[in-house]
Each structure stands twice: as C-alpha cells, then as structure tokens.
Amino acid sequence: MSRFNVKKVAVLGAGVMGAQIAAHLVNCKVPVILFDLAAKEGPKNGIALKAIENLKKLKPAPLGVAEDAALIEVANYDDDLKKLKGCDLIIEAIAERMDWKSDLYHKIASHVGKNAILASNTSGLSITKLSEALPEALRPRFCGIHFFNPPRYMYLVELIATPATRPEVLDQLETFVTTTLGKGVVRAKDTPNFIANRIGIAGMLATMKEVANFGLTFDVVDDLTGKRLGRASSGTFRTADVVGLDTMAHVIKTLQDNLNKDTDPFYDSFGTPPVLAKLLELKNLGQKTGAGFYKKQGRDILRFDLEKDEYVPSGEKADEVYGRMLRKPAGERLKLLRNAEGPQGQFLWAILRNSFHYAAVHLASIADTARDVDQAMRWGFAMKQGPFELWQEAGWLDVAKMIQEDIDAGKALSKAPLPDWVFKGPVAEAGGVHTDKGSWNPTTGQFEPRRVLPVYARQLFPELLRGEGGPRPESAGKTLHETDAIRVWTLDDEVVIATLKTKMRAISPDAGEGLMQAVDMAEADYKGLVIWPGDDPFSVGADLQAMLPGYVAGGAGLVDSMEKELQDLMLRLRYANVPTVAAIRGMALGGGCEMAVHCARRVAIMESYIGLVEVGVGLVPGAGGLTYIARRAAENAKTSMNPAILPFLTEGFTAAAMAKVGMSALDSRKLGYLLWSDVIVPNKDELLYVAIHEAKAMHAAGYRPPLKRQFAVAGRDGKATIQGQLINMRDGGFISQHDFHVSSLIAHVLTGGDVDAGTLVDEEYLMTLERQAFTSLLGHPKTHERIMGMLATGKPVRN
Incomplete structure (x- = not known):
C-alpha cells in the first residue's frame, strides 16, 4: 500500500467542532484550511476568522499555544473551492443536517483531488445515506469520521465505512489519525450514533429514567456516577452540561428518528426526559449558556429542580455506605449493590445492569467485536472500564444470570433476553468476551485479534482491555x-x-x-x-x-x-x-x-x-x-x-x-x-x-x-x-x-x-x-x- 502523505487538510465548517478540529491539526503541525460560508457583511472570510479568534478564548484550550491560531488558513465556499485541489484530506464538519451536508457535497465534488479522502464528521447520521449525494467516482474515497468534543483532548475517533468505501482508504485514514493526530481509532458500523454515542447516550437516558424511578437528586447521582464508579469525575449531569444539552438532544433525536421498537427493543426508553425538555425550552443548554442541570451563582452551585421549576442549592453527597461498596472487588461489589435495600444502591445496580444488557443485545449490530465497544466507552466517555470489561471481571456467568433474572422479573428496561452467546459456547467457556486469542465477534462466532496495520508496530504497549492478551510493560523484556x-x-x-x-x-x-x-x-x-x-x-x-x-x-x-x-x-x-x-x-x-x-x-x-x-x-x-x-x-x-x-x-x-x-x-x-x-x-x-x-x-x-x-x-x-x-x-x-x-x-x-x-x-x-x-x-x-x-x-x- 502506498503511503498516504497528508500535506494539507481542508476542514469544511467553522462551527464549534470544525474550528477545534482545525486547531488540533495545527497542534500536530498539519497545514489546514478552514472553510465556511462567505460573510454577508465585512470581510468575506469573516465567519472563519471569527471562529479562529474564538479558539483563543475557549476553555479547555483547543490550541497548544494561542498564537498558532494564525497558522489556520481561512477560505469561503464562494471564492476558494479551487484550494481543495491541494488538499489530501477533506473533513466536512458542518451542522448535523443531512440536507445541508448533501448540498455542500454537490458544490465541492468537482474540486476534490483525484486521490483525496473526503470524510464527514458526524455524531450519528448515516454515512451511506450521505454518500448518495456524491458522484460514483468519489464514493470509494468517502467515509465517516467522528471526533469527540473537545477534539484536542478526547482520544476516541470513530471511522465508519459505506459499502462503497475502499478498505485501503480506511487503513490510510486510520494510520494518519493514529500517529499524526494521536488518536485511538475504533471502526464502527453505519448505525444510528455509531458505537460510543449509541451506548453512551442510551446509558444517559436510562440513568435519567432510573433517577426518576428512585427519586434521587442530580448532585447525589453525580457523586455516585463519577470517579467512584470508574467514570468521568463530572458524573452524569455535569458531563451533560459540559457536552451541551442541545448536542445531547440532537443525539437523542437521531435515536428517536432512526430507530423503532422493532429495531431497538429499548426504544421506549428513548423519550426526551421531562427535565431535559424543560431546560431546552428555557434555552439553558449547559456550560455554554451558564446554566443547565446546574448553574453557578456567585460562589454557589445550584441544581435545577423540575418540581419547583427553579434552581435550588446543591452539594448533597451520596451515602458513604455505597462508596465503601464501590471499593469492593467487582464480583462482590455488584452482588452488594443488587441486594442493597437503599435507593442509591438499587439505582447503581440498575444502571450497571442496563448498560450490560444494552451492550450485549446490540453488540452484533453496532460493532465488529466487544473490544470496539469497550474501547469506545473508555476513550469517548472517560470510563475506566467498558461495560464488557466490568461484567467479565465480576464473573461472566454469575452476572449474566443476575441480569436475566431481572429481565424475567420485569425489572429491566426491556424484555429482550440476553443473546444465546452470553450463556453458551466460547464466551461462556472462556468466562468473558476478551481473551488471549482476541475479543468476541458475535457475527463470526470467534475471538478476533486486533487489527494489524504497520502503524501499530509503533505501539509497543498499547492500552489493553481487562482479559485481553498482549504485552504488558511490568513483565516485558x-x-x-x-x-x-x-x-x-x-x-x-x-x-x-x-x-x-x-x-x-x-x-x-x-x-x-x-x-x-x-x-x-x-x-x-x-x-x-x-x-x-x-x-x-x-x-x-x-x-x-x-x-x-x-x-x-x-x-x-x-x-x-x-x-x-x-x-x-x-x-x-x-x-x-x-x-x-x-x-x-x-x-x-x-x-x-x-x-x-x-x-x-x-x-x-x-x-x-x-x-x-x-x-x-x-x-x-x-x-x-x-x-x-x-x-x-x-x-x-x-x-x-x-x-x-x-x-x-x-x-x-x-x-x-x-x-x-x-x-x-x-x-x-x-x-x-x-x-x-x-x-x-x-x-x-x-x-x-x-x-x-x-x-x-x-x-x-x-x-x-x-x-x-x-x-x-x-x-x-x-x-x-x-x-x-x-x-x-x-x-x-x-x-x-x-x-x-x-x-x-x-x-x-x-x-x-x-x-x-x-x-x-x-x-x-x-x-x-x-x-x-x-x-x-x-x-x-x-x-x-x-x-x-x-x-x-x-x-x-x-x-
């Protein structure tokens, strides 16, 4: 395979994601042109220029040094499409609208170089559907690329092929994204919201549902679902505020619009939570607007109370008895939580059970292997362990029986049973989905090793999943x-x-x-x-x-x-x-x-x-x-x-x-x-x-x-x-x-x-x-x- 030499990249769209992707390219010494619409007033590149200026103010900082903002070249679609000819990679990152993206593809198609890769940065739109707007000759060089926000800091990038995408195009892009941009690549199937957002947002919706079921407050839930649970320190609701409630609502809508009860047995859980709907109505979109699930008032942090329709003092902590439970070994921990009498312990078991259940039911449809799911959740949602890793550590068949008992008793979010491979065959015999041979692929019925590309020879000790075989530095050499x-x-x-x-x-x-x-x-x-x-x-x-x-x-x-x-x-x-x-x-x-x-x-x-x-x-x-x-x-x-x-x-x-x-x-x-x-x-x-x-x-x-x-x-x-x-x-x-x-x-x-x-x-x-x-x-x-x-x-x- 010839080397994919990326001399210059074009980013189409100077919105929040597009501008930050451009910033990270500059951090990595990759020349970049940032395109956007021609401004109606002032300089024609004013929209892109304003976005670049804003990069200097964002926290956390998208740029390694603020002065490097000057290295981002600006352009507009009216005057500068000819500049695309000199770009080896074009990343489209405009708003998540299928019609807008399709219109842009019609406009740029004739200007894309004959060997260039075109990739759409989308959090969940169908890549195959998007490709239909492209001429036949360009489709083999088109794919999806999903950076997580903020692009500089989030390790995960999902790559998504269409049926027409040439395999070497994915290999070339994975190599560039891995070694030049410093990311961890997961290849996802072309399904709504791909892997990380599919599992993660479904999990957040399920968490909000269980919060209502058990009558807990946001601050207690964040205390329970942060570092104590091996997840991002911001927990559930603070994380949502950081991501942006409008972004979260968009991803939820993608699930609602593209799935149904036949394609997803958990569909009934995908309704927009009343508290989220209310905050969206108030235009309280989280950190970007100064208020969301939480609001800072002076030195105080307030939380939104739906019943009172106002912000009230926060700072309540979880019962420490559950903190002690969460420090126990995985198998003991899950049994203690399942048998807990208090609502906080029952809540914790419920959200963990729901995550295991959802990941197992959907593994075959959204990913090639269980490795892809666990890596996506580690890298995209800052989890210490992915759902399959934790399940496996706690005792595969013991946990599976507890999940199925809850399903049978009507305690789970869906009546869908766990797949047969959970209880019978190689996974049950191996005690989990990650082994020395590789990770479980339910489609082929085999444990599959990691993808072999020359770039991975540079990773002497890649980040391994629990149960996965591979070199470990403490015993190597x-x-x-x-x-x-x-x-x-x-x-x-x-x-x-x-x-x-x-x-x-x-x-x-x-x-x-x-x-x-x-x-x-x-x-x-x-x-x-x-x-x-x-x-x-x-x-x-x-x-x-x-x-x-x-x-x-x-x-x-x-x-x-x-x-x-x-x-x-x-x-x-x-x-x-x-x-x-x-x-x-x-x-x-x-x-x-x-x-x-x-x-x-x-x-x-x-x-x-x-x-x-x-x-x-x-x-x-x-x-x-x-x-x-x-x-x-x-x-x-x-x-x-x-x-x-x-x-x-x-x-x-x-x-x-x-x-x-x-x-x-x-x-x-x-x-x-x-x-x-x-x-x-x-x-x-x-x-x-x-x-x-x-x-x-x-x-x-x-x-x-x-x-x-x-x-x-x-x-x-x-x-x-x-x-x-x-x-x-x-x-x-x-x-x-x-x-x-x-x-x-x-x-x-x-x-x-x-x-x-x-x-x-x-x-x-x-x-x-x-x-x-x-x-x-x-x-x-x-x-x-x-x-x-x-x-x-x-x-x-x-x-």
Missing part, C-alpha cells in the same frame, strides 16, 4: 535491576529503560539510587537510557512525605545531603556518556521537570504538563531547576546581539516564581522546558517507541555529552532589579510576604548571589545556592503550612 521504587529493564539489549514504581512516580531516595544504577548500566553495556513512566504521570518530583520527617529527624544537614544526592543525579543524567532520554507523558512537575531538563533529549506527548511548582509548597526548586534556567539564559544571551543576561532570565524567573506549568508540550517549549531539538509525539502509545529510536539515533550519530563550562550570571544588579519588581507586587497586595520571601530566594539563586554582573560560575556553585535556599525554607513555619495543606488536600495553600 529483561529486568536488569528492580526494587519497590524502580524497575530497570531492556526490551532489545540495546537501550536501558528506567520506570519509576513509586506513587505518582515520586523521586524517592531508593528511586534516585536506582536511576544512578541505570545510568551506570547504560554506560557500561548499552547505547542509551530512556526514562519512561509507563503511564501518567512522568513524575511529580521529590518525595515530600519522606523529606519533611527527614528534616525533623536529622535537621538541615540531612535535608542538604538528600538534596545533594538529587542534584548529583541530575548532573549524572546531563553528563552521562550515553544519550539519556526523558519520555514524558502527563505531569512532569518539580523534580520531575528537573529530571527531564537534565536529560540529553526529551520526547513528550502533546498532553504533557511541565513546570517547576515548588513555590506552591513554599519551596524553591532544589535539584538543579534554577541552575538550568540560569545556564540557559546565559547561553541564549551569548548567542544574541544583546549580551545582557537579565532579559533572557526574566521569563524563566517568572515561570519558577509563579509556578507556571506548560499546559501542553507546545506551551512547555515556549517556557523553555522543552527545546526545539526535542520531539513531540501526538500518540501516547508511541512514546516509548520514539524515545528508544531517538536514543539509538543519537548513539549512531556519535553522541558525546556536553563539556562542563562556566557561564555568566546577572549578579547583584540583576537581583536588585527583580527585587524591586517583587517589592511593588508585595506592596500592591498581589503576593504575600511569604511569596515575596520565596521569590527573593529564587532571584538570589538565578542571579548568582552577591557577585558582580557577568561573573562566571559553574553548575555546582549555583546548585549550592539552591540547596541553601531550599533547606532554609524547609524550616520555615509558613512553608510547613503549605506542605501539610498540599499533602492533605492536593491543593496549594496561599499564606
């Missing part, structure tokens, strides 16, 4: 050294991999010692070292819970010694005789950021959040983070026309003093925590593959570590300038006295202390100043308050 804190291992006998095992990948003394050993091993017998977390986060830094007792027990001297060991580790990573590569995903904060910046190279996924955050607990970076900022400022000044160091130091000082975190890999590059020579990888599951190849490439190129050099610092004059600004901020009430004290210490370290401007220092000199500042703060009562507050609540204390 050859272990070189392992403790409770770290595993040092290799996959190929060429590159060493170090994976921290501590909570949140904290750098404990044992973890630091293991990393030192990993460098020694890499230098002795291998081509490089990759520090890879396996999963989020990369590292949240030094282990504060170990450090504070150390201060109490051993005083400043012990803490100074612990910090010196961390600094030695950072310098060891920087000056190792083999390339050291930090493979970053999720948070790299504090010491995690320091570890990353001291490696020879960084490979980071797009959603990497990197920063020096020690100020939040009343400390300064103490493992070389400030030294890194000072050295980089000196290096940048040396290569510029202006030799003054302070202008190059200001941004780094601000980032450290305000605990700024890069809110994407692109933003982290802007802050200087990633360099232009570093690599950004869109897909999280390709991170290790790229990092290993980066280490090998650096070795093959004859890698040598940098030579230790002295560099100039800004000195006491630079410190005085920064100090003056801090005094103004303190006296103006923008920072507290302790903030002023901590920031002054940061300025002291960054400028080299009490020395003349331009004085040459080395890294060890500045690291000594770092340790002195860090240790002095660890003994400060205000810092103790911040540390204890962070450990207790996970949130910074401002004092």
